[in-house]
Amino acid sequence: MVEEVDQPTAVSASMVAASRSGLGPMPIDQVPADEWVATSTGIDELDRVLGGGLVPGSVTLVGGEPGIGKSTLLLQAAAARAAAGDRVLYVSAEESRQQVRLRAGRLATLDPDLWLVAETGLPVVLADLAQVDPALVIIDSVQALADPALSSAPGSVAQVRHVAAQLVAEAKRRGVAVVLVGHVTKDGSLAGPRVLEHVVDTVCTFEGERHHALRMLRAVKHRFGPTHELGLFQMTGKGLLGVPDPSGLFLSDRRRGVPGSVVVPTLDGSRPLLVEIQALVTGSELGNPRRSAQGVDSGRLNMILAVLEERAGISVAKHDVYALAAGGLRVTEPGADLALALAVVSSATDTPVAEGVVVCAELGLGGELRQVSRLDRRLAEAARLGFTTALVAPDGPAAPPGLRCASAATLAEAVRLCHGGGLGRPLVAAV
Numbered sequence: 001m002v003e004e005v006d007q008p009t010a011v012s013a014s015m016v017a018a019s020r021s022g023l024g025p026m027p028i029d030q031v032p033a034d035e036w037v038a039t040s041t042g043i044d045e046l047d048r049v050l051g052g053g054l055v056p057g058s059v060t061l062v063g064g065e066p067g068i069g070k071s072t073l074l075l076q077a078a079a080a081r082a083a084a085g086d087r088v089l090y091v092s093a094e095e096s097r098q099q100v101r102l103r104a105g106r107l108a109t110l111d112p113d114l115w116l117v118a119e120t121g122l123p124v125v126l127a128d129l130a131q132v133d134p135a136l137v138i139i140d141s142v143q144a145l146a147d148p149a150l151s152s153a154p155g156s157v158a159q160v161r162h163v164a165a166q167l168v169a170e171a172k173r174r175g176v177a178v179v180l181v182g183h184v185t186k187d188g189s190l191a192g193p194r195v196l197e198h199v200v201d202t203v204c205t206f207e208g209e210r211h212h213a214l215r216m217l218r219a220v221k222h223r224f225g226p227t228h229e230l231g232l233f234q235m236t237g238k239g240l241l242g243v244p245d246p247s248g249l250f251l252s253d254r255r256r257g258v259p260g261s262v263v264v265p266t267l268d269g270s271r272p273l274l275v276e277i278q279a280l281v282t283g284s285e286l287g288n289p290r291r292s293a294q295g296v297d298s299g300r301l302n303m304i305l306a307v308l309e310e311r312a313g314i315s316v317a318k319h320d321v322y323a324l325a326a327g328g329l330r331v332t333e334p335g336a337d338l339a340l341a342l343a344v345v346s347s348a349t350d351t352p353v354a355e356g357v358v359v360c361a362e363l364g365l366g367g368e369l370r371q372v373s374r375l376d377r378r379l380a381e382a383a384r385l386g387f388t389t390a391l392v393a394p395d396g397p398a399a400p401p402g403l404r405c406a407s408a409a410t411l412a413e414a415v416r417l418c419h420g421g422g423l424g425r426p427l428v429a430a431v
């Protein structure tokens with residue numbers, strides 16, 4: 001329960017005029033259309049997610065768990081924008097100016113167009129905004145900012161909402177792009193970002209496994225472009241670096257000819273990613289064998305094991321099964337079903353899947369294989385990385401040059417294609 005104090009205000013005509021953020025009503029064909037033009041942030045992967053860059057007058061919320069790299073990303077973006085000649089104001093409400101300056105010095109060259117203030121009071125920040133008159137403002141973080149006029153504690157729902165509303169109004173009035181950093185609590189949602197999602201124009205989430213260098217940026221709401229575009233970064237000693245060729249990165253550590261390893265071309269946003277799915281099947285001492293899934297959906301894994309047993313006659317009921325997506329990635333789409341199933345079969349039979357094979361299909365409970373979306377893009381990416389054979393569901397698109405498509409209507413057929421009926425004979429090479 002959060003107490004909210006009602007503060008009634010009388011509305012006069014002059015206040016209406018002062019609070020008007022645009023020109024008033026006008027016929028739609030007379031509204032200028034060129035107002036919303038995105039300006040590049042200077043960071044390619046960020047631009048990709050934002051559909052080109054930040055729009056003046058827009059408010060973008062970047063949410064993520066503490067320590068994931070939000071401050072690093074936005075400081076880099078601020079520095080890049082300043083280097084391009086625009087004035088940027090970085091409001092640090094959590095760290096001191098010295099801390100931010102030290103970090104900025106390590107990440108980029110210090111540009112005099114990047115202005116820095118360490119401040120937690122909203123009125124002061126608004127005054128600073130008027131004084132500096134930047135093209136871009138970064139607020140790090142919105143939860144740490146508060147308006148002393150409100151009695152609620154900093155970080156409370158009332159404060160966060162109020163601070164964000166004020167900043168949104170200011171952004172529209174001045175035509176300045178505002179980026180708000182919002183912390184997401186450990187359980188995935190809550191406090192800051194959730195209550196702001198409808199107030200801002202764009203919501204991005206920044207995620208990653210703490211023990212991996214990989215970081216993923218996604219737009220979950222975007223008024224100026226597509227959502228669900230994926231931006232990929234690696235956290236390095238020199239800050240965040242974009243990953244232009246993720247498939248190459250995810251497959252670079254792959255050992256060839258190992259049982260239990262299958263490559264699947266997944267699609268994230270419009271971006272095809274080749275990911276290695278691994279499975280390990282071992283005899284279990286336990287009455288209730290272990291099922292472990294990392295980076296793949298555990299419910300999906302259990303379903304696939306059931307379908308394998310019922311529809312393809314391959315039982316791992318007395319075995320522990322471990323499955324994972326390599327590289328710290330999360331693969332949740334059903335297009336990875338067949339890869340997961342074949343990885344399990346490959347490990348259970350100790351037979352590696354042939355070189356140069358990718359597999360991609362959704363699995364139904366009847367053991368049937370189904371087409372996945374945008375298979376043409378996925379196959380093109382597989383061909384680009386030198387894969388030669390794709391095992392897919394029937395009636396797929398034409399294979400791109402350099403790639404052969406083998407199709408299977410059922411899981412049992414896919415297993416036969418892959419494992420030649422017997423256990424020892426390697427597979428799709430013979431298709």
Ligand code: TYD
Binds near residue numbers: 067069236237238240
């Ligand atoms: P930070 O941007 O402070 O995270 P957030 O603002 O989301 O809380 O980043 C914190 C982590 O990033 C910290 O654990 C150290 C790591 N890091 C690097 O590995 N390299 C770097 O160059 C920087 C600046 C940070």
Ligand code: MG
Binds near residue numbers: 070071072094140
């Ligand atoms: Mg931070």
